[in-house]
Amino acid sequence: MKVAVIRIEHFNAAHRLYRKDWSDEKNREVFGLCSNPNYHGHNYYLEVKVSGEVDPETGYVIDLKILKDIIKEEVINKFDHHNLNEDTEEFRNLNPTAENIVMVIYDKIRKRMDKSYDIKIRLSETERNIVEYPCD
Numbered sequence: 549m550k551v552a553v554i555r556i557e558h559f560n561a562a563h564r565l566y567r568k569d570w571s572d573e574k575n576r577e578v579f580g581l582c583s584n585p586n587y588h589g590h591n592y593y594l595e596v597k598v599s600g601e602v603d604p605e606t607g608y609v610i611d612l613k614i615l616k617d618i619i620k621e622e623v624i625n626k627f628d629h630h631n632l633n634e635d636t637e638e639f640r641n642l643n644p645t646a647e648n649i650v651m652v653i654y655d656k657i658r659k660r661m662d663k664s665y666d667i668k669i670r671l672s673e674t675e676r677n678i679v680e681y682p683c684d
Contacts, residue, residue, distance in 0.1 A: 559628035562589040595670040622656040
């Protein structure tokens with residue numbers, strides 16, 4: 549029987565939604581205020597859900613300290629208080645939409661986790677804008 553554990557973190561980051569191959573007018577039309585050339589920021593809330601079998605020796609699905617450290621190394625240290633477009637390799641050529649951010653975070657964490665775990669990432673860009681990957 550599987551159990552899920554969830555670690556919640558937060559980070560702050562700036563970004564601009566735009567395509568380099570589009571005109572400023574087209575970017576404004578599609579992305580609105582989020583395409584401001586001076587960027588804008590969010591206080592992101594990140595939930596990492598790990599599901600798996602409970603280890604009979606430890607009683608853990610995963611040691612949450614290990615999960616905390618992975619999130620810190622792969623997400624917080626790289627994205628917190630950074631401009632995603634300018635300061636990160638991940639988004640140098642990838643539009644940092646919430647959808648793309650959540651998939652990038654998933655890939656980073658998935659690489660570090662045993663394949664026996666199921667992982668789901670939920671990212672809140674605002675109180676009302678939330679993305680999840682993978683989705684059911």
